[in-house]
Amino acid sequence: MASVLNMAGSQRMLSQLVLKNFYECKYQTCDYSEMRIALNKLERTNKILQEGNAEIKLEVLQHPEIQNTFKELEPHLNFVLESLKDFNNYNNIPIPKLKAEVDSCLVKMEKIVNQFQKVSEAEINTLKIIEYELAALSLLVLLFEIFFIINPAIRKISTQNKKLKEISWHQSHAFNSHMQNLKDLQHVLKIEKKATNQQALVDCIIDELNDLEVVSKNMQKSIEEGTIETSQLDTFLDKFSFKEKVV
Secondary structure (H helix, E strand, O other), X not given: OHHHXXXXXXXXXXXXXXXXXHHHHHHOOOOHHHHHHHHHHHHHHHHHHHHOXXXXXXXXXXXXXXXXXXXXXXXXXXXXXXXXXXXXXXXXOOHHXXXXXXXXXXXXXXXXXXXXXXXXXXXXXXXXXXXXXXXHHHHHHHHHHHHHHHHHXXXXXXXXXXXXXXXXXXXXXXXXXXXXXXXXXXXXXXXXXXXXXXXXXXXXXXXXXXXXXXXXXXXXXXXXHHHHHHHHHHHHHHHHHHHHHHO
């Protein structure tokens, strides 16, 4: 759209340039090549603004209001182009008529520039609205992730850590209790003289060792379960983090 506005402004300038060149040819030294270039540019610019141009990536004009203004411009512009193409006919051109036609071209071209500008402003406002909508959508997605993904994950991790601490405390308490019993039985076994009592103490020690083995297995099982759940959470958070990076 910036290119279109620039080209429409150039068309407006060219209409004044050909009139200036005509006055130079009429009353001073005429530079026919400069006049020819200006006329060709004026005609080509008018055509590109309406029909587009693939080389400079301008699309065909699709705005009915601007198309109508170009139709209003067409007879005035054709008169100027046809009158000035024949250099040998400059003395026969009525100057007031030519000036009036150029002035009419200038008015229509000014209107075209303003219409293109309004279209450009409308497109910019549309882009702004889209940006605001995308920003709002991004904010909603972020809030959704915080409340329904991150917070539950954090609460689950916190609950899991608390659970592991409780398991650790209970299991270590039971473990220490059995270890203390073993120490006491060991001490009693050293000072006991009767064989029957010694055998009973050995049986008690074996029972304590069996109980200690059960406690040890329970501790290991609880730690493994907690580790698995924690690793699952870590894997989930890693995937979530990866998605965040991709976004």
